[in-house]
Amino acid sequence: MLHVTPTITLEDREVEEQFVRASGPGGQNVNKVSTAVQLRLDLGASSLPDYVKARVRELFANRVTNDDVLVIDAREHRTQGQNREAARARLIGLLQAAAHRPKRRRASKPTASSRERRLVGKVKRAAVKAGRRREKPDGGE
Numbered sequence: 001m002l003h004v005t006p007t008i009t010l011e012d013r014e015v016e017e018q019f020v021r022a023s024g025p026g027g028q029n030v031n032k033v034s035t036a037v038q039l040r041l042d043l044g045a046s047s048l049p050d051y052v053k054a055r056v057r058e059l060f061a062n063r064v065t066n067d068d069v070l071v072i073d074a075r076e077h078r079t080q081g082q083n084r085e086a087a088r089a090r091l092i093g094l095l096q097a098a099a100h101r102p103k104r105r106r107a108s109k110p111t112a113s114s115r116e117r118r119l120v121g122k123v124k125r126a127a128v129k130a131g132r133r134r135e136k137p138d139g140g141e
Helices: 028-032 050-059 080-099 112-132
Strands: 015-020 036-042 069-074
Touching: 015 080, 036 080, 050 080, 069 080
Parallel strands: none
Antiparallel strands: 015 036, 036 069
């Protein structure tokens, strides 16, 4: 059982684990042993709350397949066990990030003094630009 947050847990049977051959360091061992781990979580069939599923699809769209499956690949270590732990830790991290609801932004009104500063700045800028204008020869602007 994977504990995502104190209130959200994920059953081991919901996560499909597959071991594949890895590239990278390991010498001859890489060619013989399947040490890379691929975790697959079917979002549609999982017991995660709907808001978490929606956030996973939104935040990690590049890791979700067309079949609505979240795929995590771990191949940075030389042993299967270490890659398995790394993949599970990454899965928990992604789900925790998705479970965290961002604060809603509340629209605020500018203060009276900030509005005043803005208008004073506009007047000053207009005066600077007006000073750059050339006067017309007939005496008018």
